[in-house]
Amino acid sequence: MRIIGLAGWSGSGKTTLLTRAIPRIVARGLSVSTLKHAHHDFDIDQPGKDSHSHRMAGATEVLISSQRRWALMHELRAEAEPVLGALLSKLSPVDLVVIEGYKRARHPKLEVHRAAIGQPLLSPNDPTIVAIASDRPLPDAPIPVIDLDDVDRIVDTLIRHAVPLDAALAMTM
DSSP: OEEEEEEOOTTSSHHHHHHHHHHHHHHTTOOEEEEEOOSSOOOSSOTTSHHHHHHHTTOSEEEEEOSSOEEEEEOOTTSOOOOHHHHHTTSOOOSEEEEESOTTSSSOEEEEEOGGGOOOOSGGGOTTEEEEEESSOOTTOSSOEEETTOHHHHHHHHHHHOEEHHHHHHHHO
């Protein structure tokens, strides 16, 4: 299992890029999973559903299963948010894990930059960023800059710079 991340400010297009990249990664014969960080309270469960009722009643974990998928929800209650390494270790083995978010973590990342957001580049202050995918040229960038629409080149970069799980775990400690 190899690990690489996408980092960028909110609204930069990380999720859009990832949804375009995943099918191309799979078309290359690789299995891929994603791990996304949410900066806010989120809920994948719906009020009125049994699993939501179980969680609201105090269950620490609720596993939902059907013939098409299963999902495990773990309610942290008073626990601290798990570190990235702990979350990575919960994933089933695949060829490539792409982490969306965790922009301050120390694993290798591709920065997604969109000029209209008006935020500065992350890469000048983050040596783990290996390249930038941007919607405009960045001639002064000291690392490779890839056009945000060149998804095949972005996928090449993600695969080339992904590190083995044990190396990623060592970086996240």
